[in-house]
Amino acid sequence: MxxxxxxxxxxxxxxxxxxxxxxxxxxxxxxxxxxxxxxxxxxxxxxxxxxxxxxxDPEEAFVAALSSCHMLWFLDLARRGGFTVDRYADAATGTMGRTGEGAFWVAKVDLHPVTDWVGDGPDAAALRALHDAAHQACFIANSVRSEVVVHLD
Known part of the structure; x- marks a missing residue:
């Protein structure tokens, strides 16, 4: 592709x-x-x-791109799993840090997705598996070296 x-x-x-x-x-x-x-x-x-x-700003766009890519894969994988998502929201954050050489970078991106389901949604283990699969499939996440963490609080 x-x-x-x-x-x-x-x-x-x-x-x-x-x-x-x-x-x-x-x-x-x-x-x-x-x-x-x-x-x-x-x-x-x-x-x-x-x-x-x-x-x-570019840093916000980077965080938004990661979150959006993750969400789009999550929606598709949930659909394939027989679930219907009614709403998905994520208050994603990016944290700046310094490399060993002292350069600034977006060192960590935290995703905080919240999903509303039509009917029964997946159990906690299946939800984690959907998010893990979405993260593995996300083109943007596969393109960066920043740590990307999905929080399902």
Whole structure:
């Protein structure tokens, strides 16, 4: 299954002084299906007003991509297992850390999925097995070195 996924990233200086780092980090992501997302550096990294806290930062997008991929696989595997999911929500979080060389990275992503079922859902062991299988199947999880933990509290 060879497929290509396209995102166009565009930033414009808009006349700001580039040399003194006072330029805005706000930019746009345009995806091949036409969706346009306002993006920026994280205000945890670059202070407002140079960053835009209302825009999506790359670290948030990374966490969202992992959570979304996991959910999509989970929904399909639950369907294949004869279960009907009525609602799925996840308050995913990413935690920054430093590598041994001192570089920052998203060291851990915690998923906290909550699922509402139509009729009987799986028991605790089967639920864990569905999430484990979703994690193993997720293309994004298979593409990263960050620890990804699924919490079923």
């Amino acid at each position: 060879a497929s290509v996924h396209v995102a166009t990233i565009e930033w414009v200086r808009d006349g700001a002084d580039f040399a003194d780092s006072a330029y805005a980090r706000r930019h746009h992501w345009t995806f091949d299906g036409g969706a346009v997302i306002a993006a920026s550096s994280s205000p945890h990294v670059v202070p407002v007003p140079m960053s835009d806290a209302s825009a999506v």
